[in-house]
Amino acid sequence: MLLPGWLDVDAQLSLVAACRQWARPPAGMHTVRMPTGGMMSVQMVSLGWHWYPYGYRRTAADGTPVKAFPPELGELARRAVAEAYGEAVGTIAGAAGYEPDIAIVNHYPHGAKMGLHQDRDERTDAPVVSFSLGDTCVFRLGNTETRTRPWTDLELHSGDLLVFGGPSRLAYHGVVRTLPGTADPALGLTGRLNITVRQSGLGPRAGVGAKG
Ligand SMILES: O=C(O)CCC(=O)C(=O)O
Numbered sequence: 315m316l317l318p319g320w321l322d323v324d325a326q327l328s329l330v331a332a333c334r335q336w337a338r339p340p341a342g343m344h345t346v347r348m349p350t351g352g353m354m355s356v357q358m359v360s361l362g363w364h365w366y367p368y369g370y371r372r373t374a375a376d377g378t379p380v381k382a383f384p385p386e387l388g389e390l391a392r393r394a395v396a397e398a399y400g401e402a403v404g405t406i407a408g409a410a411g412y413e414p415d416i417a418i419v420n421h422y423p424h425g426a427k428m429g430l431h432q433d434r435d436e437r438t439d440a441p442v443v444s445f446s447l448g449d450t451c452v453f454r455l456g457n458t459e460t461r462t463r464p465w466t467d468l469e470l471h472s473g474d475l476l477v478f479g480g481p482s483r484l485a486y487h488g489v490v491r492t493l494p495g496t497a498d499p500a501l502g503l504t505g506r507l508n509i510t511v512r513q514s515g516l517g518p519r520a521g522v523g524a525k526g
């Protein structure tokens with residue numbers, strides 16, 4: 315579900331300010347090396363659970379405890395899910411009782427992108443909520459079966475809300491490119507930020523993934 319302009323400028327400004335705090339060390343913004351050896355071009359910071367390829371743990375990349383998941387971000391994401399699905403909320407897995415406990419903030423400097431992937435390191439089928447801030451990007455929304463066509467390229471603008479739930483929860487998706495300089499200068503942001511809010515399905519202490 316795409317709800318363009320769901321965040322007004324004030325809400326965008328407060329999220330950008332929050333991202334600046336979350337980005338600070340310890341457990342701050344970092345780059346990620348993929349198991350194949352390459353570095354991701356985005357920088358990221360996780361809240362609640364630290365994401366690494368491919369799993370979640372409580373310890374951040376610098377070895378310090380991951381920052382807490384902010385309850386107000388959970389509240390915002392719950393409202394996003396409720397408004398995205400409206401009366402159909404009961405038909406979408408995990409939407410009615412949405413209890414997110416993870417946020418991943420991605421920063422896209424000019425030239426950064428994200429290859430086509432599924433968000434499948436969570437242990438629930440509850441929706442993933444995505445907020446876009448800053449520069450516009452070309453977002454590729456694929457199908458749930460393959461990394462290949464059919465896909466749809468759409469622009470995500472600052473303030474747009476995208477919710478992956480129900481039949482599209484495991485849709486392949488990625489960021490083809492950002493459009494440098496398209497952000498409202500009032501945001502004071504270089505590049506693009508994306509915040510995804512997720513429900514881990516993990517217990518309070520457990521970690522999952524290839525490295526346990
Ligand atoms: O930046 C985006 O819009 C998508 C980010 C994403 O797919 C992810 O963090 O898993």
Ligand SMILES: [Fe+2]
Pocket residue numbers: 431432433487
């Ligand atoms: Fe994703």
